[in-house]
Amino acid sequence: MGADESESNMKIALLGGKMGTVPKYALPEENWSEDLLLAQRVISTPSRLAIVGYLYANGPTLRATLIKELSLDTSLVGRNLDQLEDLGILIGDPPRGERVGRSTRWEVNKERYNRMAKALYDFLGIDLLQPGQEPSEG
Template sequence: MRVPKFAAPSRDRDWDDDAEAARQAFAVPARLAVLLMLRDAGEPILRTQIMESTGLNADTVHRALTFLEGLGIVEANLPRNMWPGRSVMWGVNHDRYHAVLDAFMRRIT
């Protein structure tokens, strides 16, 4: 039987939505790497820059960005219908990032 290197705990009903969003974002190393890279960049950047900086492949970065965007923690500079043929820049939604981080810290302390 194969044992995973990391297993995220199942959702605890005592966790509020923001704390749960943080747990999901931080539970997967690739998501965390992408999020921290975007946070540290200080301004929106291209997916290729994220790939170069993190060493992650295109599919992994795409999945991480899609998931984090779904949580509202990161955002693209263009709506999806305008993506074809354009360079999409990605950045942190700082209000949402701080809300989920604060909720997570309250939950674990």
């Protein structure tokens, strides 16, 4: 991939400082799919990535368990759970609006997760193996 091709994949925000102008972060292209934008939002912070990864691996879990197992701040976990639910990657049981006095069990929306993962892997050029499929030798 040449320099021109890589520049067309994303925009770079530049930050000036003592070391000169350096890339601060990559901005998504306007033509990114909803699923690729979701991946960017989920992996944008270590806490979101940890929460989604833990829930994907361990199944439905209470917020208190996430706080304990991930050693994260209570308010950070609460804020991220709400944001991830708003993004549609997490499902709370009971649903929002019915949570008065009840502990919420959080789980990954597997359909949304799988679409997000596929979009990210496609963008990165990584082939996903289907269950039981052998890697191709090349």
